Amino acid sequence: MLAETICSAVSAAGLGIAAITAYRKRFLTATRIAAYSLVPVGLVMTGVVAWVSGIVFKPSVWIGFGLLAVAWLLFMTTRAVERRGGTTRKERKAARAASQDSAVAPGASSPSLTSGNPVPDARPQGAAKKKPAESGDDFSDIEAILKKHGI
Template sequence: MIAETICSAASVAGLGIAAVTAYRRRFLAAARITAYALVPIGLVLTGVVEWVAGIAFDPSVWIGFLLLGAAWLLFVTTRAVERRRGLTREERKAARRAADDEGIAPAASAPALRQAATAQRPAAKPGGTGKAEPGDDFSDIEAILKKHGL
């Protein structure tokens, strides 16, 4: 009941502001304000406000939101742990194929997957000079520092 009253008052206030705006010959702005002012009363008449008010004070709905949050947290956590292992999805697939080709048992496949994936990664260049390569991310930073004499 209170929510409907507040929405109705907001609509009336918005329509008043739109009338003042139209009186000042700003018809485009007045039309936009009128559109915004009609939204709250439209929500009341369609029953959305009553539905939202019913949800806001229902404990089972809040428990549902908590469960959805816990599920989302589990998804995010497992994804982060998966990424921390350092293997991309393609590397895991390639390592799994290599393990299948070699006939490694599924129980022993986790260390074998890591070993096969690291074997497929390109090795670092020995004897690095410490200078950035043209395709390196730090080449533009080095150029700026050299320009300023640092």
């Protein structure tokens, strides 16, 4: 009952201010003030004020808000721990892909599906010597990335 009275008084005061503003020939501002001042009465008439005041003064509602806050805090804590030291899905996927790729030797060719004579390697001998150096460069890139992240 008190909340409804306060809302009605606020609306009446707002409409008074809107009337004074309109008297000063500032009609756009007066219309805007009148619109804002009608909102509290509309909330009272729809029952929103009674609903909100019922929520605010119930201890069980505040316990529910507390439980929601604890749940949110737990979610954020686990996210922070996961970002700080835990492995992410991307890291696990990359590790899985790396373990599958390491099963094949770096210089090995893919198996031939034809039953005839194998096609000789068209690369010159110098290219074969560069292959191990390139794989070493790959590892140096990985080492640089790990050093960058402090691992």
